[in-house]
């Protein structure tokens with residue numbers, strides 16, 4: 001009997017050791033979300049349920065290993081999250097300041113009652129590579145430069161080509177203006193479709209602000225959108241200020257009526273856009289909006305008297321925007337390039353960027369200089385807004 005018990009114990013130990021020896025990997029990210037002058041959210045994905053944390057260090061030439069770095073855990077209500085998706089919001093940062101960072105995940109093998117068994121650890125490389133870093137916003141800066149792409153629909157090659165048109169050293173941030181994939185069914189679609197490419201090219205160190213398109217509202221994982229993008233914001237419509245520009249990010253929802261057969265009775269976008277219009281009214285009356293030298297509205301679908309969703313934007317958002325006089329509205333969705341000048345119905349210019357072009361803008365002093373380039377490098381548009 002004693003012999004059998006010993007064999008069993010040995011067998012269990014061997015199993016546990018083999019189990020815990022399995023490596024954990026960071027499979028997507030890290031990437032930056034919702035960077036402001038004082039905050040940033042960092043998102044990364046591990047291949048096993050784990051706890052996660054960020055180590056933060058000031059910028060400098062010293063080794064990341066020169067001292068123990070401050071740790072910020074992925075936690076909620078005081079308990080560390082056991083998950084594959086990790087999110088940490090860093091708060092209380094200094095404006096216009098560069099920070100270095102490293103992200104971690106440690107596998108949670110078992111959590112029963114008040115016993116937790118941990119497995120291996122994975123982290124981003126700070127030994128053979130320069131540590132990742134980001135710079136907080138300088139809202140007093142008189143100049144800023146950014147780029148926008150949209151309607152990529154999972155075409156990594158097009159995304160790479162459009163981003164290659166940008167000088168990354170002089171691009172402060174990117175906007176993804178919706179329909180980056182055609183459907184939100186699983187993580188592989190999202191990361192394989194565009195986000196791994198974005199991370200590889202810039203998104204670990206240059207922030208990306210995401211505007212949801214109508215295609216991200218579709219698929220079995222569509223309700224999980226905010227686990228990955230703007231995860232610490234109250235909503236996925238939000239505002240931010242970069243240099244002299246105040247941005248209002250709208251979520252324009254779906255294009256067809258809520259009762260359309262395609263939505264299987266699961267959508268409620270008319271009420272959502274009404275709720276958003278109430279929020280927008282407050283934003284447009286705020287001092288932050290009014291006092292900003294430039295004001296840009298970003299929404300995936302342009303206002304038009306066409307399909308139901310676009311009519312809703314025309315009826316619910318445009319009257320408020322006409323009164324608030326933004327300098328520009330940036331849209332996508334139509335898969336063509338269009339520069340609409342103000343008219344009787346819409347009192348501000350609208351750029352509808354195509355699915356094959358990159359919109360780049362630079363605010364310098366009282367000028368907003370814009371150029372739009374297609375995948376072949378052909379200049380589609382160039383103009384300056386003078387204040």
Ligand SMILES: [Fe+2]
Nearest residue numbers: 179213214333
């Ligand atoms: Fe669209």
